[in-house]
Amino acid sequence: MAALEHAAEEAPTAGEYILHHLTFLKNHEPKGIVDFSVVHWDSVFFSVLLAVLFAGSFWLAARKASATGVPKGFQSFVELIIDFIDTTVKESFTHHSKVIAPLALTIFMWVFLFNFMDLLPVDLLPKVAHWFGVEHLKSVPSTDVNVTFGMSLTVFILIIFYSIKMKGLGGFVSEFTMQPFAAKNPVVKVLLIPANLVLEIVPFLARPISLSLRLFGNLFAGEMIFLLIALLTLNGLSGLTGVGGWIGVFGHIVLGLVWAIFHILVITLQAFIFMVLTIIYLAMAHEHH
């Protein structure tokens, strides 16, 4: 009896499997589309874990770094990455700032580690969590809109902060009200303000939104395809009794491999894009004529 019940519960349908893997570990269900009292424990846990991993290992490498002598091992890897970030920042950011390069490094490495979690087998971490009594677990923080929006809103606040710091409040406001239609006559200037506001505020707001949703969309779609590939062997190796089962197992391995290899490109590219766009937006915030 218990074995039968266990067997019945063991076989989820395709829809249930996908929905189970799309559910976050939260304190309670959201009451409506915006509910700020909901916390996604799994996103928070993995974000903090990956931040500690990245910052801790880089800090250790910096502490043990020898100025003389040939760097080897992890230190040379860290130097490779720092060099890469340095070159990228120098290309786009021509002003003085102590914040921009560490910010770019943090964004690149952190987002890359978020995305890298997507390459782990879909069922691995949720199964391990299940042994500890945790029902749902989503291990890729960048598939959580809240995480990506958190990062892009932070960048947005930095853009506003540096705009006001470099251009002054008047300069910041005039950037929205005096462009792109400029006039010499003060009356005409005032009349043109609504048009300028619309034409300037829309791209200005589109930046953080597109920054976050680009990362979210790419990673969510990637994770969804991994889940759909995993559906090929939904009933495990018990499908090996028929030809369909063999095709499922073989298809799962091949398609999973192909998609994972393509996904390696996507995760690196998305982390790089987030970083490059942050640098470019902050460079635009710093420039003043």
Next chain:
Amino acid sequence: MEAFATVQGMTVLAVGIIFGLGALGTAIGFGILGGRFLEGAARQPELTPMLQTKMFIVAALVDAVAMIGIGFALFFTFANPFLGPLAQTAAGG
């Protein structure tokens, strides 16, 4: 019952259109982008690494709205927000 089926059917059509038009735009965009990159690299081969970096940057920008569309389309597929109000009116009425 029929209202549910209608909403679900319409949602499926919408998801298909989102995917299709996004893919169409992205394909044309990448085709033009890649073609220009190859032309530039053929004219000045020493610039290829720099052009390649810039190409990837623009590629991610071209991809962006299509990906946002895919995110929404998958959201409609698995957590259709249009069925909620329908269920409420069905339960209430």
